[in-house]
Amino acid sequence: MIEHSLITPPPELFAEWLAEAKRLHPRESTGFIAGEVAKLAYRAGADQELEACCEWLQGFAPCEAQALRSGLHRGKRAFEAPPLFFSLH
Numbered sequence: 845m846i847e848h849s850l851i852t853p854p855p856e857l858f859a860e861w862l863a864e865a866k867r868l869h870p871r872e873s874t875g876f877i878a879g880e881v882a883k884l885a886y887r888a889g890a891d892q893e894l895e896a897c898c899e900w901l902q903g904f905a906p907c908e909a910q911a912l913r914s915g916l917h918r919g920k921r922a923f924e925a926p927p928l929f930f931s932l933h
Contacts, residue, residue, distance in 0.1 A: 853885060853888065861881045861888075890920070894917070899914045
């Protein structure tokens, strides 16, 4: 089994992202599909970072952690948008 760094997604996850992008956009070009995969990777990385912050909050301020976690998740999803360069096709 190949070991992966924390920043590199495993091949199985990349395959899921690729399949999802192709399913959602079956008639698009390879370049477009690559952009969609990049968006999914960006979102997964942002989700992973948010979860790490929430875990840190749990240790730092356990009494307020759940309310803070909920607020962070709501706030992230409300303004979620990938960087501009992912939107250029």
